Amino acid sequence: MSEEKDMNPKVSEMLARSEANAKAAGKKFVRPEDEEREVVAPDGSIIKVNPIYDYFSGARPTEEKPRNGIVEKFLNWARAESIWVLGFGTGCGSIEIPPLVTPRFDMFRFGVQMRPTPRQSNAFIISGYLSVKTLKRVIRTYEQMPSPKYVLALGSCTINGGMYYDSYSTINRLDHYIPVDVYIAGCMPRPEALLAGFGKLKELIKAGKAEKANEYARNFDWYKANQKKIVKDWNMPDYNW
Amino acid sequence: MNEILDKIKQKYDAKDVTVERDRLAFLTVAKDVAIDAVTYLRDYEGFSHFVMMSCVDWMEDGKYQLLYLLHNPEKKVDVGIKTYIDRDNAVMESAHHLWKQIWTYQRELHEAFGIDFPGSPRVEENFVLEGWDDIPHMRREFNTKEYSENTYFPRPGRETYDPATYMREKLYPNQPVTAKRKDNDK
Amino acid sequence: MTIAKLGYTLLGLFIVWNWGFLMGATFRKIGARVSGRYGIPFYQPWINFFKSMGVRTTITHGVMYYLGPVFRLTGGIGLLFFMPLIYTGDPNGMWSNFSFQGDLVLILYFQVFGMLGMALGAGEGGHPYSAMGIARGLAQHAAVELPLTLAILSIAIQYDTFSLYKIVEAQQGGFQNWVIFTNPFAGAAIILSMLGAMGHSPFNLVKAPNEILIGPATEYEGTYLGFMQSAGSILHVMEAVLFMNLAFGGATNWAEFIVKTFLIYFWSVFVGMVFPRFKIEQSVTWFFKVPLVLGLLAIIVFSF
Structure with a gap:
């Protein structure tokens, strides 16, 4: 077969x-x-x-080499100015995202747009606490996104577990399961903080430092082992294109 | 309200009757007549609405306390039927034939406390957690902090402060601590 | 001669492509201003296009999955190749592209071509939303095509030709010669079915946001998406050009072209800003009621 x-x-x-x-x-x-x-x-x-x-x-997944010189610089500029965020609320913080599309904060003026399908988005906001059950969906979704892809971790729960650090069902550190580009600390961060996080992500992309998708491919075994340690009912392929 | 309570008291030998308010009362019956009492309230006293079902873990007594809370929409009265079951051999008669939503409550209790409800549909399926392989997570001997530290990756350097003490030390370090304050800190 | 003509056609394609992106951005901008936002920068569609082209990994679902966006782009370019963009007074002139006797029939085919290509491609993608979007799109397209075809037949009877160039030629010499005034029933049917062909609210059933999200394009990413963005912008302009040629006297220079396509395009945009989305059965019923009756009247008036 x-x-x-x-x-x-x-x-x-x-x-x-x-x-x-x-x-x-x-x-x-x-x-x-x-x-x-x-x-x-x-x-x-x-x-x-x-x-x-x-x-x-x-x-x-395999590591994808960046293109040469000025072409990659131009593409990085385009990627930074056109961040398509996957509309997938993973925790309490996802309620901070809707204000971003309203007149008060309006993220469209920075080239940040919401996208309904992982196939077309290149940024993934992990908002707030992440239960093991959600993490399974997050892994699937993250792996379906095309490279280069970026992850914004919103809220302190993604850094050290936050106020759910002793819960049996929520993870403590997101960067042990998928690579994270930008952390936005706080509980909860305001929409302004999220906009600042997008600004930081833009700087990273333009500097060519946001290559975490390649890091994921490079350390694939380590990430997979961590994921399988906690997702005990692993009933999906190891790499979900 | 009192008529209903009296009737159940006589019929099912209910003990420990607590009247919380005019319209809310709880009573405890034996394990083998609990479902009968619920059925009686539904069929003869007009308690047609099933509010919820829950469980309390009395670890020291070796008991689980189950609660069936019912509501009478005509008289606007709530009655809770409580019953105790053995904690180590937790089996309870299923009540899924009375209201369909009891399926889900029993599924949840099976996952969270390990109570078995023979005959209840889909009771063995996962409810909230997927692939859970430890002891039921709401049993009080389950140490959630220890489980979290062993399973997930705790971030080194994380410290927890008592907010009142921490703020006083940071903001007012020279202010003497009064006796009243000391009591409050405990 | 043919080489020069091909050059002009490709230049026209480039202009139309950019103009479509600009109109798309203006559409988004107007939507933002209506809801009180600042909105995207006007150059955002170009950035999106380059970003889509620069995606590193791609997936495949099979051959038809590749061909979907290609068919759609072909549909757009086919419309452009066989439709006169600018009326110059010379049937073989530089901006009449490869227009010929009977090109109107071919253009009606090309309108469906992209839709069918997407149906095959998105069908192989396998996402349920794609299938739903395509099913709705084809149903609505059939309902749109019927009044549009009747109106076009009426115009063909009126001017006794199936050549778009001759139809445009017959409408020269002032706005009183436009089809919208000389044949008001056909003009009205065209204006109304145009709303469906443009696919904005209340007829945005294919891409219905909040419901089937983006419909057929759900599985497409990267380069395919870039192709589809280009195809969408070209198709939008070319639909506007078709209606401009049919009912509004064509264009004699690029300034007139810009103004007329802009107004035609934004007729559907403004209608969309005001009206919420129809359901598919409401949409089809609506097309079978008002525009179809107008189209039949147009035929009857010019047959006797």
């Missing part, structure tokens, strides 16, 4: 290990409709389906 060919051997090995762990714990996390199985097509032929890998590539 072609989908098995383009799977990295290491990735499939990791997936097998996590499935073995799940089985040892006596629990099965892959839903019945996502299991690898054979189905009969309308014309009578038998097709092998593996929904998790049919819809998503399990291929490992």
